[in-house]
Structure formats: structure tokens, C-alpha cells
Amino acid sequence: MAQIKKKKISPxxxxxxxxxVVLMAMLALNVSSDVLKGFTLVSDKLDLSTRNAMHIxxxxxxxxEEQYKxxxxxxxQWYDKAQYVKQMSDSLYNLAExxxxxxxxxxxGKKGDVHNIKNQEDLEAPTSVMLAPKRxxxxxxxxxxxxxxxxxxxxxxxxxxxxxxxxxxxxxxxxKAKIEGKNWQEYMFESVPTAAAVTSLTQLQNSVRTAEEEVxxxxxxxxxxxxxxxxxxxxxxxxxxxxxxxxxxxxxxxFMAAVDTTNRPTIYVGGKExxxxxxxxxxxxNSTGDFTLTGWIETLNGSGEKVRRDFEQKYTVIxxxxxxxxxxxxxxxxxxxxxxxxxxxxxxxSRLRVSMSGGSLAQxxxxxxxxxxxxxxxxxxxxVAAETGGRVQEMGKFTFRVRxxxxxxxxxxxxxxxxxxxxxxxxxxxxxTNLGAAIDDGLxxxxxxxRGFEMVFYDNMGNAVPEISQxxxxxxxxxxxxxxxxxxxxFYISKIRAVGPDGIERTLNGAMEVIVN
Numbered sequence: 001m002a003q004i005k006k007k008k009i010s011p012x013x014x015x016x017x018x019x020x021v022v023l024m025a026m027l028a029l030n031v032s033s034d035v036l037k038g039f040t041l042v043s044d045k046l047d048l049s050t051r052n053a054m055h056i057x058x059x060x061x062x063x064x065e066e067q068y069k070x071x072x073x074x075x076x077q078w079y080d081k082a083q084y085v086k087q088m089s090d091s092l093y094n095l096a097e098x099x100x101x102x103x104x105x106x107x108x109g110k111k112g113d114v115h116n117i118k119n120q121e122d123l124e125a126p127t128s129v130m131l132a133p134k135r136x137x138x139x140x141x142x143x144x145x146x147x148x149x150x151x152x153x154x155x156x157x158x159x160x161x162x163x164x165x166x167x168x169x170x171x172x173x174x175x176k177a178k179i180e181g182k183n184w185q186e187y188m189f190e191s192v193p194t195a196a197a198v199t200s201l202t203q204l205q206n207s208v209r210t211a212e213e214e215v216x217x218x219x220x221x222x223x224x225x226x227x228x229x230x231x232x233x234x235x236x237x238x239x240x241x242x243x244x245x246x247x248x249x250x251x252x253x254x255f256m257a258a259v260d261t262t263n264r265p266t267i268y269v270g271g272k273e274x275x276x277x278x279x280x281x282x283x284x285x286n287s288t289g290d291f292t293l294t295g296w297i298e299t300l301n302g303s304g305e306k307v308r309r310d311f312e313q314k315y316t317v318i319x320x321x322x323x324x325x326x327x328x329x330x331x332x333x334x335x336x337x338x339x340x341x342x343x344x345x346x347x348x349x350s351r352l353r354v355s356m357s358g359g360s361l362a363q364x365x366x367x368x369x370x371x372x373x374x375x376x377x378x379x380x381x382x383x384v385a386a387e388t389g390g391r392v393q394e395m396g397k398f399t400f401r402v403r404x405x406x407x408x409x410x411x412x413x414x415x416x417x418x419x420x421x422x423x424x425x426x427x428x429x430x431x432x433t434n435l436g437a438a439i440d441d442g443l444x445x446x447x448x449x450x451r452g453f454e455m456v457f458y459d460n461m462g463n464a465v466p467e468i469s470q471x472x473x474x475x476x477x478x479x480x481x482x483x484x485x486x487x488x489x490x491f492y493i494s495k496i497r498a499v500g501p502d503g504i505e506r507t508l509n510g511a512m513e514v515i516v517n
Contacts, residue, residue: 043199046206053209060216061086067223078219081155085219089212092148096201096208099137102129103201107194117195126197130189138185145171145204148211155215165214168207235297235309249388250315254279254297265299285317332359332400334376335502336446340369344386344395353385353392358402373402407508408437408448410496421493423517429482434472437498437508448498451505456492457481485516 061082068079104112107125112118119125130138149169156162177187189197235254254267254274267274267281274281274295281293293313298306332338340361342354349367358380359373373380382398411418413436414428437448450472457465467478485491494511 043202046202050206050209053213057213078223082219085215089208092144093205093208095144096205100198100201103197120195122194123191125194126189126192130185142184145169152211161214165211235311250285251282254281265297267297269295288317290316331403332373332380333405334373334402336405338371340371343367347386351387355383357381376404378402405500405502407506408439408498410437410512421512421514423515425517448500451497453493454495487516489516
């Protein structure tokens, strides 16, 4: 593509352009004076609004104090939250006030007054206070706003109010500023007149007091939430469990909300009156399937009229069942801590009773156990029972075959790696101290202890020269033989004897080939 040549600007045109720039600057000066007056007006109105919010908040805090003194047990939870709101709101409000004072004194001098700014048009003061390298406080304010917004909105239950407060305390940067590479503090305070910066901070203070007010109103309304008030009468069924094991006991409480204790309601299930002071209904469940408990409850209202409410509660009866699973595989290994999971649908793990034959069993948490079987080739049998309806019922037996732990794989530790033969740098070979062995197949991760091994070297005539170690350590003779090997030469490690956590010593099959690199 051909390059487009720039057209030269004539001296006359340059003069016209310069005059245009000067004219725009003059216009900007005229407009800025009016704009700065506008900032002052807005700031004054924000101050008034903030003072009104603070007055309301002080009244709410006083109300909290009075209610807390009258009923500490009932009010303490909400009183403490109100004090927390006050502390964090004052913290952010005072930070904004401190920054306003700093900016104005930077602009007008040590006697600068936030309410009577002399150099309103000063662009340097906000930039210096908020964005100066290392000592600029813009990032501090940014973090404080984000922290306050997160904490204060969590205390609101009204989604619309939460969104309004999040919007008022928003620190997102407009798309245009993002394109220019500006962060929030640069967008808010870089080359901004002192009057505008002070107004922005005043707006923040107003948003803080407004958010504080909304949360305080929410907290005050919560004080009486737990009080019992009769504005609706209805029937309720509360079963101990909606899933019943066959042969187990179904138990449910049936009651009417806001029932007068001096006037017990009458309960009917299946057309028959239930004789129970506390409204407890029980029946033995001998069949499996889905069932529905239906009936009605009657009581008298304040004028003596009979009030009836129907109720319905579904529940399920299931056959005895349990689940016992090995967390790693479908077999158990003798002499090894096998992690197990045990569960029964509808029964909490705290009410399970689990035992094991053919080994030992230890509980390690919620439904978690460690099984350690003893007899290789035998079986480990788990018996699971559950406490239901005040009695212990067996849920099933589960049998696992017991095997010996598989043989491990030998390796040479090289740094953090386990090298299982092949090319290894001579420097790494000379630095090795012990031979290792482990089972590490993605399911098991079990270290073994090496008890001895043989290294076989070949001399120039092709004769095998064995060197034996009676431990996991490489002997001095083995190290000397390696030192004499040149690059590309090989040696073999075999007859490796290793013992695992089951205490069984085994000799590993095969040999590890190592090539000096």
C-alpha cells in the first residue's frame, strides 16, 4: 500500500489554528467559573442532606440504646450489629473528611477551609494528595470503599435497596477511562479541580450516611421479628423424618400456629381423634412405598367460633439398606489402613453402628472409617446397624476380599523426582544416597522400605560384576563402580528386597536398567 503524504500546513493556517486554541481556552475559563460555582452549590446541598441523615441515624442509635437497656437478651444481637455499622461507617466517612481537608490545604495553604475554598480551579492539589507516587492516598480510599460496600450490603435483605447502595458506592471505571488505561483513583482525581474533588468526597460521605441509615432501619425492624404475633392461623405437620426404614417408627408433631396453651386444639388423622397433649402422632410402618398423612385440626378463636385447618404430609418408607464402600477400590489390603465410607439413606452418620470381623476398624470422621484387615486371602465382613425410633436395627452385612499389597516399584530419587531407570546424568548418580520403592499408581500412594539390592556392572570383557547392598543405601564400592563408568555405559539394579506397611518382605521382579548420561 502506498504511503499517504501529509499535506504541509501554511503559516497562515498555523496562525488560524493557534487563534482557535486560544479562543477555546478563553471559553473554557469562562465556563469553568460557572461550573465551579455549581460544584459549590451541589456540595452545600450534599452537606445538608448528609447532616439530615446523620440526625436520623443518631435517633436510631439512641433507640437501640434504650431498647438494649430495657431488654438486653432480646436486643443484644441487633445492638452489636448496629455498633458495628456505626464503627465502619464513621471510619469511611472520617477518611473522606480527612482527604477533603488535605486537598484544600494543599490548594489554599495551612489555613485552607473546606467550606470556603479559595483556589477552586486548582488542578494540582487533588492529583498530588491522591495520586502522588508512594504517598498518594487514592488506592487507600478505593480499597476502603470496596470493603465498606461489601460489608454493608451483606446486612441488607431488600434486594432493591442493596442494588441502590452498591450503585452509590460503585468504583467501576467507565469504558473510555479503561481504554485510556486509567484506574478508579486516576479517573476520579487526576487533573480535577479542587472544588470537584471535594464535591466527589462529599458525595461519598452522603452515600455512606444513606447506606448506614438503610441498614439501621433494617436492624431495628429485626428486633421484633422473633416475637410471636397472631396474624395467620394454619395447621402444620412436623415429622421426625420423611424417610422411614421398614419396621421403623414414623413420628410427627401436628400443631396449629399460635395455639393458646390454655385451649389445646383437637387433631384428627384418618377421621379419628388423636389423644396427645403435645399433638404427637405415631404409627409403625410395616410396608414400603410412598404414603400421605392427612387429617385436620380444630380450635376455637377469640369469639368462640370453631376454626378448622386441613393438613397433608407425604413420607416414604424404604427397605433396610446401607452402603459400605472402599474409597480406593473394591478389595481391601491386609496390614494397610484402607479408607472406607459408610452411609444409610435417611439416617445421619452419628446414628450408625458399624463393626468389622477379620481385622480392626476405627472411625475417622462423619461416615469415614479406617479398616485394617489381617488375613490375606480371607474376608473382611462389615455389619451396619442404625439407631431408629429408639431402637437399633441391622441394615446389612458387606463382605470384602482381603489381598496382599501389590509389589512396589523401585526408583532412584533425583531431586524431587522418582526416576525408574533410563538415562540419568552422572552427577545425579554420584549424588544419590538411597534406593527407594513405593506404590504410586494414581489410587494408592504407599511408601516401602528397601532392605537390600544388587547392582550388576559389566567389565571390558563383558563379564558381570555384582555389587550387593544390605540396606537401601548405595555402598562405597557401588559408587566407585559408577564413577568409573563413561557416558553411555549401563548397569542394572535387581534383587530388590522391600517391606511395606503390612510387614511382609518381598523381592521385586525384574531389573532397573540405568544408562550413564
